Amino acid sequence: MKKIGNSLLTSVLALGLAVSTQASAEEVVNVFNWSDYIDEEILAEFEAETGIKVVYDVFDSNEVLETKLLAGSSGYDVVVPTGTFLARQIQAGVFQKLDQSKLTNNGNLWNVVSERVDKYDPGNAYSVNYMWGTTGIGYNVDMIKERLGVERIDSWDVVFDPEKLAKLKDCGVYLLDAPTELIPAALNYLGKNPDSRDKGDLKAAEDLLMSIRPFVRKFHSSEYISTLANGDICLTVGWSGDILQARDRAAEADNGVTVDYAIPKEGALMWFDQMAVPADASNADNAHKFINYIMRDDVMAKASNYVYYANGNLASQKLLAEDVIGDPAIYPDSGTMERLYTIMPYDPKTQRVITRLWTKVKSGS
Amino acid sequence: MDRKLGRFLLIGIPYFWLFLLFLVPFGIVLKISLSDVAVAIPPYTPTFDLDNGWEGIKAFVGNLDFENYVWLTEDDLYWSSYLSSLKIAFVSTVLSLLIGYPLAYSMAKAPSEWRPTLLMLIILPFWTSFLIRVYAWIGILKTEGLLNQLLMFVGVVDDPLHILNTDTAVYIGIVYSYLPFMVLPLYSALEKMDGSLLEAAQDLGCTAISAFWKVTLPLSIPGIIAGSFLVFIPAIGEFVIPDLLGGSDTKMIGKTLWVEFFSNRDWPVASAVAVLLLLLLIVPIVLFQKQQERAQEAEQ
Structure with missing residues (x-):
């Protein structure tokens, strides 16, 4: 993925x-x-x-x-x-x-x-x-410290709490352009089953995503490797290996950018x-x-x-x-492994709802 | 007898071509649009199967319905992305015309030994892949890109402009890509214009400017129409440019089709969108051309 x-x-x-x-x-x-x-x-x-x-x-x-x-x-x-x-x-x-x-x-x-x-x-x-x-959070360590005052990220709060994310708007936030990754993450953050197909649950996930939409610069599924490594953005939701590639590219370029990857404590998609x-x-x-x-x-x-x-x-x-x-x-260590969740494919009807929801979130209206 | 056959063949070939390259593909898309989604290869049902003979065909036809078209009316997404495509295509066409007309005009007025070179310059970009040219615009328009660096160097702006991933970038991309399609028909209309008509207008007291409005512009209308169609029609269905240069909130029917086809795996609805797009686009254009032809005949 x-x-x-x-x-x-x-x-x-x-x-x-x-x-x-x-x-x-x-x-x-x-x-x-x-x-x-x-x-x-x-x-x-x-x-x-x-x-x-x-x-x-x-x-x-x-x-x-x-x-x-x-x-x-x-x-x-x-x-x-x-x-x-x-x-x-x-x-x-x-x-x-x-x-x-x-x-x-x-x-x-x-x-x-x-x-x-x-x-x-x-x-x-x-x-x-x-x-x-896993699908977790990649971030620029220094920019996050400067804006949120934390050494490292360990929670989905930073993405799904609009007040926190708002502080990162100026330095650039990316999200994966993949509803099947972000919607389960939102559901999981809300304490619901990440694999839920319930209409009410999906609506709640949509509302949550809409609340953070104003602070997202772009939805993209590969560009964040380079933008994160160059220091153009400070936070992304992305795939583990890609973010680690960004980390290594930044280290090799020695450009003063330090990238790290977090599997948040609430769990992440495997x-x-x-x-x-x-x-x-x-x-x-x-x-x-x-x-x-x-x-x-x-x-x-x-x-x-x-x-x-x-x-x-x-x-x-x-x-x-x-x-x-x-x-x-x-x-991940065994404790983290236990917090990882998996999802099943959506049936065509739910897929439609999910895609439509995602179009709405992306267009912001 | 032979002559009749020859004439029949002569007329038949273009019709056969139209049948093979337009009606047959359209028929296939129309058929898929009346089908239902299935988890199978191909991902819709029913599929055409001649093994069961007449009964099979009857069952096949019985399984087709207009459900997908009804679906399209129930969600405003399709309508709003269609309208947004219309708007983007229209604005891009007007911009191309405003930029293309002076270009074509000065080309047509240039000394005749220059013209082949100028024409060559218009066609030159086609030697590079369309995709690469659009990619190149990403490098120009992005926040740390060439354009922003230039503007900041000159001192026009202090903070870089966010152009990439907005509708503005889409307009730039479309106008850039389709400008030659506007310039070429305009040029050919302007170039073959009879210069003595302008001389006559001036002899009769027209200033150069009013001669342009009264003589040049009306005579170049066929070029304007042809150029506008050549820009407008492909721009409506454009996918590459909004995908690469546009933002997450740029709605265009091409992108909506992509999502329908790839994310929803719903080939029937995607086909229904395509059929409607064709009808909404082709029918008005055919009517417009008919009306134009009639107007021309009336003039003669």
Whole structure:
């Protein structure tokens, strides 16, 4: 769930160009993954080891991926939707069951993750976890201290209390352009079930979001990496790994900006990006080989060390860099883990209500 | 006999083209707009299936209804984004005309050996991808962008202007992108104008300015109409520019369609919006052209 939102480039590409999947003599696997989500060395090493050419293509919104899958004949062999989207796509018959006998690295998986994924993909029959993360608050430490007088953020108050957020208006507040992330957060803050579909609850969430709307500069799902790192904004609700990337970019640039990420004490949304194989994949066998390769402990560790997201691979944990496995923002402690919540996909009717609500919030009227 | 066949073919080809590239796609969209959402590939039902023969077709037709159109009337979102698109497209067209007319006029009056070069300069931006040109405007308009730096350097403003992510940025983007479509038809209308008409007007006592209003402008009306249509029609359905340059509160029908299609996964309602957009747009334009043709015939 790295970058939802209307990513234009991707949607233009996704709808305009059909991916060519000629079954030439050369063995290929067509992979469609999130942008900035892999260490490209992994792809080169896979090619060298197996002789299978990887055609790697990226998207930055679940919606674009889903529309492409639902149109049929996407031409991809491996795709990486987020759990909530995956569940609906399984129901629509988009994917084929994985052949577990080909996934010999199955023993590496982490039951903490696969048990949670079970509600999206019963029995983990159709998918294998690639990465998971949380949706929390990224902030500029100095600007927040200056305006709110606190060393660090530990509560959703700073976002959902209009009085507090008003103090941050001048330095810039971003929110993810993703109703399925912000509405559960608002519901959770109100003490309601984050996965509620009740009309009254949703109305309460809408009122809460409308009350903070005047202080939000922009709704966007990827721009905050650079704006936060450059010091152009002081607060964003965003995805863990993206904010940590902003933190590292700011540290590397040595521009006097210190970024930090908080999983607020009230809890945060936990999401899972899952590798799956479309039912009409023309290279299903190679797709299994690719997934199995990614499931290797050293490969998965390399991927996480590169993108700063946690993975669902227990065996890889001993190979992770200290600033990944030792960072509670990436691998939260067990107390924090218990406060993380998950949500289920909305049915079409509720989806409509949610989208409409979101349009209202974004347009501010 | 042969001649008849030849004539039939000659007329038939454009009609066949129209049928293949307009009516067939329109029919498909219309059909989807009468369907219902489903969690399936493709995400709507019923789908066309000839295997069940006549009964299948009857069942298929029986499953179509106008529910989605009724839905559109129940939420003011569609209407307000349509109106807002109309407004943005209209203002952009007027701005393009105001900027494009002097441009085209001076091009048409330029020495004839310059004209190919000037025309080339108008067409030159098309050599770069449309998407990249719109992206470039982000760099120009953003708070720390080129425009603000220039304005602050010159001392026109003290604080940077917030232009990006507002409707103003959308106007700038549309006018910039579609200006050539306004200039080219205007230029061709102005260029072929007979200069002796102006001389006659001046001989009869017109000043240069009133000659312009009485002779040049009326004669360039076909160019104005063609240019305005070429800007107005694509601007209404524009998606790229409001998405990249507009703010969260910029409402345009293109964005509404995107949300319907991608966020709601509701292809039937998205199709219904598209069909209505087409009807609301094409019908008045066809009527307008008919009326224009009649007026021209009446003149002759």
